[in-house]
Amino acid sequence: MPPETTAAPAQDVIHNIGYRNYAGPRLGRAYARRSLFSQSLRGAYGLGRSAKSKVLPMILFGVMVLPAAIIVAVSVATKMNKLPLEYTRYAILLQAVIGLYIASQAPQSVSRDLRFKTVPLYFSRPIERVDYVAAKFAAMASALFILTATPLLLLYVGALLAKLDFADQTKGFAQGLVSVILLSLLFAGIGLVVAALTPRRGFGVAAVIAVLTISYGAVSTIQGIALAQDNTAAVSWIGLFSPITLVDGVQTAFLSATSAFPGGHGPSAGTGVVYLLVLLALVVGSYGLLMRRYRKVGL
Amino acid sequence: MSASSGLYHPTVARLTYRALLGRRRAAILFALPALLLIISAVIRVMTGADDETATTVLGGFALATMVPLIGVVAGTGAIGPEIDDGSVVYLLAKPIKRPTIVFTKLLVAIGVTVAFSAIPTLVAGFILNGNSQQIAVAYAVAAAVASIAYSAVFLLLGTVTRHAVVAGLVYALVWETLFGSLIPGARTLSVQQWSLALAQKIGAEGAISSDVGLPLALVLLIGVTVAATWYAGRKLRTLTLAGEE
Numbered sequence: 001m002p003p004e005t006t007a008a009p010a011q012d013v014i015h016n017i018g019y020r021n022y023a024g025p026r027l028g029r030a031y032a033r034r035s036l037f038s039q040s041l042r043g044a045y046g047l048g049r050s051a052k053s054k055v056l057p058m059i060l061f062g063v064m065v066l067p068a069a070i071i072v073a074v075s076v077a078t079k080m081n082k083l084p085l086e087y088t089r090y091a092i093l094l095q096a097v098i099g100l101y102i103a104s105q106a107p108q109s110v111s112r113d114l115r116f117k118t119v120p121l122y123f124s125r126p127i128e129r130v131d132y133v134a135a136k137f138a139a140m141a142s143a144l145f146i147l148t149a150t151p152l153l154l155l156y157v158g159a160l161l162a163k164l165d166f167a168d169q170t171k172g173f174a175q176g177l178v179s180v181i182l183l184s185l186l187f188a189g190i191g192l193v194v195a196a197l198t199p200r201r202g203f204g205v206a207a208v209i210a211v212l213t214i215s216y217g218a219v220s221t222i223q224g225i226a227l228a229q230d231n232t233a234a235v236s237w238i239g240l241f242s243p244i245t246l247v248d249g250v251q252t253a254f255l256s257a258t259s260a261f262p263g264g265h266g267p268s269a270g271t272g273v274v275y276l277l278v279l280l281a282l283v284v285g286s287y288g289l290l291m292r293r294y295r296k297v298g299l
Numbered sequence: 300m301s302a303s304s305g306l307y308h309p310t311v312a313r314l315t316y317r318a319l320l321g322r323r324r325a326a327i328l329f330a331l332p333a334l335l336l337i338i339s340a341v342i343r344v345m346t347g348a349d350d351e352t353a354t355t356v357l358g359g360f361a362l363a364t365m366v367p368l369i370g371v372v373a374g375t376g377a378i379g380p381e382i383d384d385g386s387v388v389y390l391l392a393k394p395i396k397r398p399t400i401v402f403t404k405l406l407v408a409i410g411v412t413v414a415f416s417a418i419p420t421l422v423a424g425f426i427l428n429g430n431s432q433q434i435a436v437a438y439a440v441a442a443a444v445a446s447i448a449y450s451a452v453f454l455l456l457g458t459v460t461r462h463a464v465v466a467g468l469v470y471a472l473v474w475e476t477l478f479g480s481l482i483p484g485a486r487t488l489s490v491q492q493w494s495l496a497l498a499q500k501i502g503a504e505g506a507i508s509s510d511v512g513l514p515l516a517l518v519l520l521i522g523v524t525v526a527a528t529w530y531a532g533r534k535l536r537t538l539t540l541a542g543e544e
Contacts, residue, residue, distance in 0.1 A: 104465050202464040217364035
């Protein structure tokens with residue numbers, strides 16, 4: 001940006017109607033990026049938007065937290081000596097809710113900017129393409145992290161209140177957190193890439209959910225058949241092809257989770273390295289695709 | 300009979316058809332059946348012809364996942380985007396009866412859903428086990444019947460709410476898949492189970508099972524389809540256009 005020269009208005013105008021130039025502080029690129037991040041994060045829960053658009057994310061958040069509250073209540077009341085499920089298993093069990101959340105919120109984050117052609121307006125501010133993509137990506141991943149980590153936190157607090165073993169619970173909670181961080185990054189990347197393809201919100205929703213459920217449906221069907229054939233090696237490899245089984249595989253191999261694969265035949269540590277690499281490649285790849293997508297957007 | 304008095308209007312049909320199969324929307328409609336066929340071929344090569352495998356793939360993947368998704372895309376896509384961007388007022392301003400509009404759009408949505416779900420299911424069934432025990436035909440018929448009911452229900456959703464796609468997906472995924480597998484009673488109220496009842500009748504004894512009796516299933520299928528279509532026509536008469544939130 002050019003330096004501000006505000007002292008004297010230019011003399012070479014035909015008719016000076018006396019408008020003043022802006023002389024206040026310029027908050028700059030970092031501020032704009034932070035604002036875009038916080039707006040997108042708030043928007044993902046409908047904050048700062050109409051009451052109607054708060055309904056769905058809040059309901060999904062409630063549905064996500066409710067089972068954790070019930071589990072805590074039951075385990076406190078019946079004085080269990082451990083929680084009835086692992087921290088890492090929680091997100092896998094409630095994957096439908098997470099899928100619906102990312103499918104409904106990713107398009108509202110990016111599709112509307114495309115549809116109303118506000119993207120060029122963003123880029124008339126002192127932000128670059130990388131700021132926009134990074135802010136949207138970080139906001140969506142944070143929103144997903146809030147969605148998936150809150151019930152884990154509830155479980156952890158409940159477990160401590162029930163006087164379960166501190167070291168045990170802390171370890172499980174930490175492993176659960178690592179797993180939902182990976183899940184949030186992966187789902188945010190996939191959701192945003194698919195949603196950014198179309199300016200139509202409804203179509204974006206269908207496309208995101210199709211990518212998530214169809215891949216999961218196909219993978220679990222083939223896994224079921226492979227298990228029936230006693231081909232357990234195939235069961236542990238096929239999980240590479242859908243997002244949620246990818247997360248499941250990584251946490252089975254490295255975060256001592258029990259696999260939700262048919263028959264519990266999750267990947268071993270060796271296969272798990274491939275899972276982890278594919279997961280990281282997908283996160284980086286979706287960031288790259290988003291950068292590519294916004295190279296010529298709205299022009 | 301003049302064009303405006305019947306229940307079918309060719310121009311509306313052509314516009315709907317082009318809205319459904321135009322541009323990228325068609326990609327999702329082609330990708331799903333293609334994936335089903337690829338999976339079927341892979342499984343056939345991997346395991347050979349096996350009736351149980353065929354039922355797993357056709358029941359678990361085709362009928363449970365693919366048909367509802369295509370139904371959502373076609374059913375809500377037939378009317379949702381027009382209401383969303385407000386261009387439906389130009390259609391409603393024409394001297395065409397609202398039920399005619401709904402019925403025409405429903406026919407197109409059914410046609411698209413059947414073409415992209417029932418036919419691939421039939422082909423996949425033949426790939427998987429060569430129609431042994433009539434499994435391929437049974438599931439294809441079930442997919443076709445389910446397509447009709449899904450199209451009608453999701454078309455109605457498209458006229459009722461702006462979040463028709465999400466609502467449709469919640470029904471298809473959460474209600475039919477999640478609740479259906481946990482609460483037995485939920486299965487009675489599931490399009491998937493109604494169509495399975497028909498498949499059970501067509502397929503060989505014991506090949507396919509449904510939780511709903513055939514007479515009840517047929518009554519519910521027809522009832523839901525007719526009621527949804529009627530109500531969608533009614534809803535279109537009192538449509539108010541809201542701005543983007």
